[in-house]
Amino acid sequence: MIRQRFFFRRRFRRMLAIIFALTLTAVLVNCGGTPDSAGDTPGGDEVTATTTDTGTLVFGSGGQPDNLSSGDVTDGDSLYVQLQIYNHLMGNEPGSTELVPELATEWTASEDALTWTFKLQEGIKFHDGTDFNAEAVVFNVNRWWDPDFEYGFRDEGKLYEIWSYLFGGFKGDEASVLADVSAVDDMTVEFKLVEPFAAFPAAIASAYFGIASPAAIQESGADYGTPSGLAVGTGPFVFEEWLSGDRITLTKFDDYWQEGLPKVDQLVISFIEDPAARLAQLRAGALDFTVDLTPDQLAEIEADANVEAVFRPSFNVGFLALNPSYEPLSTPEVRQAIAQAINKPAIVEAFWGELGVTDAHFIPPSMEAFTSDSVGDYEYDPEAAKAALAAAGYPNGFDLELWYMPVSRPYFPNPKPIAEAFAAELSQIGITVNLQTKDWAAYLEDRNTPPGYQSFMLGWTGDYGDPDNFLYSHFGPGATQDLGNYESPEMFELLNKARAETEPTEREKLYQDVDTMLFDKALRIPIVHSQPLLAQRVGLEGWSPSPLGNEPFPAVEKP
Numbered sequence: 097m098i099r100q101r102f103f104f105r106r107r108f109r110r111m112l113a114i115i116f117a118l119t120l121t122a123v124l125v126n127c128g129g130t131p132d133s134a135g136d137t138p139g140g141d142e143v144t145a146t147t148t149d150t151g152t153l154v155f156g157s158g159g160q161p162d163n164l165s166s167g168d169v170t171d172g173d174s175l176y177v178q179l180q181i182y183n184h185l186m187g188n189e190p191g192s193t194e195l196v197p198e199l200a201t202e203w204t205a206s207e208d209a210l211t212w213t214f215k216l217q218e219g220i221k222f223h224d225g226t227d228f229n230a231e232a233v234v235f236n237v238n239r240w241w242d243p244d245f246e247y248g249f250r251d252e253g254k255l256y257e258i259w260s261y262l263f264g265g266f267k268g269d270e271a272s273v274l275a276d277v278s279a280v281d282d283m284t285v286e287f288k289l290v291e292p293f294a295a296f297p298a299a300i301a302s303a304y305f306g307i308a309s310p311a312a313i314q315e316s317g318a319d320y321g322t323p324s325g326l327a328v329g330t331g332p333f334v335f336e337e338w339l340s341g342d343r344i345t346l347t348k349f350d351d352y353w354q355e356g357l358p359k360v361d362q363l364v365i366s367f368i369e370d371p372a373a374r375l376a377q378l379r380a381g382a383l384d385f386t387v388d389l390t391p392d393q394l395a396e397i398e399a400d401a402n403v404e405a406v407f408r409p410s411f412n413v414g415f416l417a418l419n420p421s422y423e424p425l426s427t428p429e430v431r432q433a434i435a436q437a438i439n440k441p442a443i444v445e446a447f448w449g450e451l452g453v454t455d456a457h458f459i460p461p462s463m464e465a466f467t468s469d470s471v472g473d474y475e476y477d478p479e480a481a482k483a484a485l486a487a488a489g490y491p492n493g494f495d496l497e498l499w500y501m502p503v504s505r506p507y508f509p510n511p512k513p514i515a516e517a518f519a520a521e522l523s524q525i526g527i528t529v530n531l532q533t534k535d536w537a538a539y540l541e542d543r544n545t546p547p548g549y550q551s552f553m554l555g556w557t558g559d560y561g562d563p564d565n566f567l568y569s570h571f572g573p574g575a576t577q578d579l580g581n582y583e584s585p586e587m588f589e590l591l592n593k594a595r596a597e598t599e600p601t602e603r604e605k606l607y608q609d610v611d612t613m614l615f616d617k618a619l620r621i622p623i624v625h626s627q628p629l630l631a632q633r634v635g636l637e638g639w640s641p642s643p644l645g646n647e648p649f650p651a652v653e654k655p
Contacts, residue, residue, distance in 0.1 A: 150654040151361040156374040156386030160367040165321025166306035167240040179648045182306020182329030190640035193561025209292035216283040222309035230279035235310040242267040252318035292596040298560035332358040332650035359653035385632035390509040406630040411643035414507030414555040415620040421580025431618035435474040437481035459566040466563040466607035482525040493526020499552035506628035507555030543578045557645040
């Protein structure tokens, strides 16, 4: 997609420049050459050390994992560690969303697309020496899917929410896509579905669903995946130690089934929440590579001969959600006026620079075959937006509560000043914005508490390489709780048809129709598709960042 340059008003440019300068000043002050307490390492002065041991990799994570129990997390910090410990039925081509064999050698669908059969690799062992086989896969799937499974430990707080989110529900739920899972023989697993789901292989291959050792889960019980419990897979690295609030240490799995991997003997994952602290430690040599830096740090990286920028392929969307259960936003024309009043190109240019693009589509540009050519973005026109508000019955505008994220994410690296830019734009059409935020966990939870936030910022990085993951997960049945459980039978019907359609051309047409409908509804206004900024020490080899947001590190090595 060709990126157009846009010009914007001098007044708006001055406002953004001031906000951006204040944000950058705060970042530089926080950096100060010494990480804050969130990024401190034992002894307090290890930021000046260098990772000279070529047998040890040190990775700077954006925070501590929630847990290491596969299928029971949604956060990227947990997935980064899990991807080193576990393998999946399928993996992805490095740097791509293309599916490739991993624990499964092949997968096929029945003619009616209701039965998926997976042939498994033979001779693979878990880190504890037990055999990987079809029964191990069934054990893991039942753990995620079946609320009554003995080793799910749901009474001990295990939730497995991501399974319900991606597959419609748990066993016994009317909306569950899965009807049954069984071991046909020692090396064959069969999944029976309630209805066709064309994206099933990609969904079951997503990073959440690493295959864990049944024996380790039975031994560790509800403590499995916690700092005091076990985490045992077939992956390239073995879990050794979790120092809460500091780091996780993994060691090479000597019997790993992929010959010659991993390339290093030890992998240390250091928890450093502040992007400025992560970059400071990378530049000092305390880290070998890190992720989730902010666009304004690119110049600092480029000015240091010892580090280099790494760019993750864009596979995300940052959006502004407008909850139609609130009266001012219940009218589509009001939501459209808000979309028209926000100078998206100018905001993206100011806060993302060359690391962001904006368009009218919720799914990223890499899947443009599923978007409609007839959908162009809302043209920035505050006068027309103001007239539309008046026609909708709000000639003097209204008050709007806008919630912004308290944390940095690739799609919104500086949420508060971006929210302030939205507020400045909307004030021009008479909308008075009251900015709100709260703790991240509460932010996510409370947006789903009826009636939800009036408007809010959020984003999404794809779990698997299919438009279903972006569209059904945000606009399908059961996915609009944060929009006041908004219902559109016509849209639900289109999304259900699209996820069941296996013929590629017909599937594209259905998603193009969905794309057109979503543009008109203006429920979640796409603001940006960002290219996340990462960085590494010069000379590091073998790191292929995945569009999916995280990746295993078996091929990464130092010079």
